[in-house]
Amino acid sequence: MNTGQPSSDALAEPDARTRELATGLAVVQQRILAACATAGREPSEVHVIVVTKTYPAADVVRLAALGVRDVGESRDQEAGAKHRDVSAAVLPVGADRPPLRWHFIGRLQSNKARHVAGYADVVHSVDRLGLVDALDRGAAASGRRLDCLVQVSLDGDPTRGGTPVPQVPEVADRIAAAPHLGLAGVMAVAPLGVDPRAAFAALREVSERLRQVHPAAVMISAGMSGDLEAAVTEGATHLRVGSAVLGPRPPLG
Numbered sequence: 605m606n607t608g609q610p611s612s613d614a615l616a617e618p619d620a621r622t623r624e625l626a627t628g629l630a631v632v633q634q635r636i637l638a639a640c641a642t643a644g645r646e647p648s649e650v651h652v653i654v655v656t657k658t659y660p661a662a663d664v665v666r667l668a669a670l671g672v673r674d675v676g677e678s679r680d681q682e683a684g685a686k687h688r689d690v691s692a693a694v695l696p697v698g699a700d701r702p703p704l705r706w707h708f709i710g711r712l713q714s715n716k717a718r719h720v721a722g723y724a725d726v727v728h729s730v731d732r733l734g735l736v737d738a739l740d741r742g743a744a745a746s747g748r749r750l751d752c753l754v755q756v757s758l759d760g761d762p763t764r765g766g767t768p769v770p771q772v773p774e775v776a777d778r779i780a781a782a783p784h785l786g787l788a789g790v791m792a793v794a795p796l797g798v799d800p801r802a803a804f805a806a807l808r809e810v811s812e813r814l815r816q817v818h819p820a821a822v823m824i825s826a827g828m829s830g831d832l833e834a835a836v837t838e839g840a841t842h843l844r845v846g847s848a849v850l851g852p853r854p855p856l857g
């Protein structure tokens with residue numbers, strides 16, 4: 605797991621919220637260890653992205669002090685502001701304080717792509733050709749390189765985002781050919797009312813086919829607080845875990 609060891613200043617005088625977050629991280633780590641043991645997987649193959657949407661920048665700073673290196677956000681306006689506040693707060697960036705990696709995991713309109721390309725390191729929700737082009741232009745404009753995952757729609761329901769399975773190669777090829785983007789793998793959200801393990805097994809098959817053409821596209825982003833065990837069982841490399849670490853969120857308005 606990539607949640608790391610607490611840094612010394614986190615051990616100095618953690619506030620009540622930091623202790624709560626540390627407990628949440630520990631519970632999630634135990635769940636992952638147990639799922640890896642059952643599945644016969646190495647825990648070092650499974651990375652946690654802590655999804656901090658709706659929670660304040662102060663929580664991201666606390667998580668960074670606890671050793672978290674990967675955070676996920678799903679709305680551009682909120683994510684951009686938080687990235688700015690956290691970048692100002694988490695200093696200095698040194699050998700024992702590597703920078704956070706920001707994962708954009710929400711549905712993304714093409715007109716927001718340029719902004720997201722300015723702060724995100726990885727975009728998990730790339731699901732159409734126009735968005736690939738917009739992200740590439742945005743990355744070029746800010747002199748950055750972005751890792752991209754093809755978000756796969758496992759039930760073909762267009763309202764939830766994601767590329768229908770037959771179109772995955774086309775979107776993947778476009779990312780791989782884009783000068784400022786890297787094709788890192790695939791992502792999915794288990795469809796409602798479906799056995800998550802069956803859904804993640806389908807995602808694993810999509811990933812296997814993709815890797816025959818793009819061997820470096822090894823990331824499988826799958827599994828959230830409620831279904832991370834199923835995702836570990838079916839080969840996920842990255843789990844996107846929010847409420848199990850930070851607490852229940854108010855419903856998105």
Ligand SMILES: *Cc1c(COP(=O)(O)O)cnc(C)c1O
Nearest residue numbers: 655678709828829844845846847
């Ligand atoms: C919010 C969100 C998560 C985290 O969900 P939890 O149930 O809080 O763990 C994961 N993936 C995506 C795409 C999300 O929007």
